[in-house]
Amino acid sequence: MGAPDDEAEAGTSARGRRAGEVARARLVGIILPIAVFAGAIGLWEFIVRVNGIEPYVLPAPSVVIATLAKDWGTLSLSLLVTLRTMAIALVLATVGGVLIAVIFAQSRLIERSLYPFAVILQVTPIVAIAPLLLVYLNSGTAILVCAFIVAFFPILSNTTLGLASTDPNLRNLFKLYGAGPWRELVLLRAPSALPYFLGGLRIAGGLALIGAVVAEIAAGSAGQGSGLAYRIVESGYRLNIPRMFAALLLISLTGILVYAVLALVSHLLLRRWHESALDR
Amino acid sequence: MSSSALPLSRSSRPPGDRALLDAEEAKIEAAPLVTLAGVSKKYQNGVAALAGLDLCVRTGDFLSLLGPSGCGKSTALRLIAGLEPATSGTIEWAGGQASGRPSIGFVFQDPTLMPWASVESNVFLPLRLEGWSFRTASERIEEALALVGLPDFRKAMPRELSGGMKMRVSIARALVTRPSLLLMDEPFAALDEITRFKLNDDLMRLKQEMNCTVIFVTHSIYESAYLSTRIAVMAARPGRIIAEIGLDAALPRKEHFRRESAYLDACARAADALHGAMDAKDHM
Numbered sequence: 001m002g003a004p005d006d007e008a009e010a011g012t013s014a015r016g017r018r019a020g021e022v023a024r025a026r027l028v029g030i031i032l033p034i035a036v037f038a039g040a041i042g043l044w045e046f047i048v049r050v051n052g053i054e055p056y057v058l059p060a061p062s063v064v065i066a067t068l069a070k071d072w073g074t075l076s077l078s079l080l081v082t083l084r085t086m087a088i089a090l091v092l093a094t095v096g097g098v099l100i101a102v103i104f105a106q107s108r109l110i111e112r113s114l115y116p117f118a119v120i121l122q123v124t125p126i127v128a129i130a131p132l133l134l135v136y137l138n139s140g141t142a143i144l145v146c147a148f149i150v151a152f153f154p155i156l157s158n159t160t161l162g163l164a165s166t167d168p169n170l171r172n173l174f175k176l177y178g179a180g181p182w183r184e185l186v187l188l189r190a191p192s193a194l195p196y197f198l199g200g201l202r203i204a205g206g207l208a209l210i211g212a213v214v215a216e217i218a219a220g221s222a223g224q225g226s227g228l229a230y231r232i233v234e235s236g237y238r239l240n241i242p243r244m245f246a247a248l249l250l251i252s253l254t255g256i257l258v259y260a261v262l263a264l265v266s267h268l269l270l271r272r273w274h275e276s277a278l279d280r
Numbered sequence: 281m282s283s284s285a286l287p288l289s290r291s292s293r294p295p296g297d298r299a300l301l302d303a304e305e306a307k308i309e310a311a312p313l314v315t316l317a318g319v320s321k322k323y324q325n326g327v328a329a330l331a332g333l334d335l336c337v338r339t340g341d342f343l344s345l346l347g348p349s350g351c352g353k354s355t356a357l358r359l360i361a362g363l364e365p366a367t368s369g370t371i372e373w374a375g376g377q378a379s380g381r382p383s384i385g386f387v388f389q390d391p392t393l394m395p396w397a398s399v400e401s402n403v404f405l406p407l408r409l410e411g412w413s414f415r416t417a418s419e420r421i422e423e424a425l426a427l428v429g430l431p432d433f434r435k436a437m438p439r440e441l442s443g444g445m446k447m448r449v450s451i452a453r454a455l456v457t458r459p460s461l462l463l464m465d466e467p468f469a470a471l472d473e474i475t476r477f478k479l480n481d482d483l484m485r486l487k488q489e490m491n492c493t494v495i496f497v498t499h500s501i502y503e504s505a506y507l508s509t510r511i512a513v514m515a516a517r518p519g520r521i522i523a524e525i526g527l528d529a530a531l532p533r534k535e536h537f538r539r540e541s542a543y544l545d546a547c548a549r550a551a552d553a554l555h556g557a558m559d560a561k562d563h564m
């Protein structure tokens with residue numbers, strides 16, 4: 001008669017064991033990437049020290065951090081310049097991209113006529129456009145325009161797609177109750193397009209940084225601009241390799257920060273309903 | 281359950297002799313609500329979805345459009361709702377041409393709820409589009425949700441509901457304007473059979489409480505025979521009506537109706553009509 005109890009007990013302990021395994025797997029999933037990353041940095045430091053590599057060839061991570069602290073005055077100002085360029089470019093690209101996507105949604109004909117311009121801007125490498133813009137505009141504006149151009153397209157194309165992929169039966173419902181195009185846009189198409197728009201925004205954030213960096217490098221010493229990429233070029237001329245690495249580190253961190261902020265925004269806006277944001 | 285306790289019911293009858301009264305009323309009220317004469321629909325890609333469709337829907341009918349998929353059932357419903365124009369033929373309403381169209385509720389095969397909005401916002405939508413404020417509509421929303429048996433789910437999000445519950449919300453949305461004509465396009469086709477049976481019974485009860493006319497699209501012979509007072513059997517290519525079958529038994533019907541001869545007879549006649557159309561076409 002003890003058999004069912006034994007079975008039940010075995011079941012509970014098996015379940016307990018499985019829960020433990022899941023928790024352990026999750027812990028490993030967090031710790032392992034961190035350990036690998038720290039290991040790689042440590043290996044770098046180790047190789048540089050053991051081989052006595054000079055800092056102007058390859059600076060050790062500790063030297064890069066020290067340089068970052070020493071040059072923080074200059075570098076932090078450059079960081080602010082780059083962040084500002086990016087932020088303005090992203091805001092302009094968002095406003096412009098959404099506005100034009102809404103216009104596209106009103107008429108196929110307008111979309112067909114204007115889309116080629118957007119595509120040409122997109123497929124032409126920004127490095128190739130930058131020198132031309134530097135001829136026409138002062139370097140600060142040219143850099144801003146470059147960042148804007150690359151950030152604009154993903155927002156435009158994603159929002160256009162989102163506005164066009166509204167559930168046709170919901171549109172029928174709006175038609176049945178006599179809703180005009182404006183109400184349909186506000187109450188139906190805009191919310192349906194939101195996940196698409198946010199996807200575009202996340203891509204645009206990264207691209208705005210790339211656009212700004214590329215344009216700053218193209219402007220090079222000619223520019224009186226002082227963004228992070230300009231610091232890299234400048235340090236290159238002076239063979240100040242640790243400082244190049246320090247600026248590079250800040251650019252990477254900026255990219256990560258932008259991505260994290262936009263991912264958070266998107267999570268907060270979608271968490272109540274969209275599949276991609278559901279807690280699993 | 282006296283009918284006066286149900287806020288949406290239009291007529292309050294004494295509870296006794298209900299079947300008799302229904303039958304009498306059906307005779308008196310049998311005025312045409314909408315008449316389709318020689319209606320054809322050709323889509324832009326050249327598909328002739330409907331050709332020469334004649335149909336008269338009477339006030340108080342529970343009419344099923346029954347036919348295989350692709351025979352133009354949805355198209356007929358969309359034409360009646362005014363979502364698309366007919367290529368030729370006339371659709372005449374009791375009150376004259378298209379202007380006499382009564383208030384309509386539409387239920388699609390999928391619940392088509394707005395996933396970003398709560399249940400109450402979804403049900404509010406038709407009233408919102410008609411210019412109501414949320415405050416004034418609140419009572420109506422409550423009534424509609426009570427009617428479909430979901431009074432406690434106002435704040436829920438669509439993704440938190442089962443398929444059957446989503447469909448109930450969709451029906452509440454269609455009922456919130458108190459329409460006199462309810463159009464339903466295979467509303468229960470995607471649900472499991474047990475849920476479907478439950479919703480079938482609830483729908484008949486709803487129809488009586490709302491005192492509305494229903495046009496119900498289905499490809500299930502059994503569903504159409506169980507629910508309808510009239511079945512219009514359709515055939516494909518081109519879409520048209522090949523048989524009409526009347527069922528006199530009063531609504532709402534109960535499970536035992538599935539064993540009555542009227543039900544079995546209607547099923548047999550509908551099946552014969554459908555098979556006849558297939559054989560004539562040398563189908564596939």
Ligand SMILES: Nc1ncnc2c1ncn2[C@@H]1O[C@H](COP(=O)(O)OP(=O)(O)O)[C@@H](O)[C@H]1O
Nearest residue numbers: 323325327329348349350351352353354355356
């Ligand atoms: N918007 C449309 N454009 C072109 N053809 C359509 C469209 N809607 C339906 N059809 C065609 O019309 C026919 C009838 O379709 P439908 O009314 O949806 O049938 P059912 O609802 O009975 O399955 C089908 O052959 C279908 O392919």
Ligand SMILES: [Mg+2]
Nearest residue numbers: 353354355465
């Ligand atoms: Mg259909």
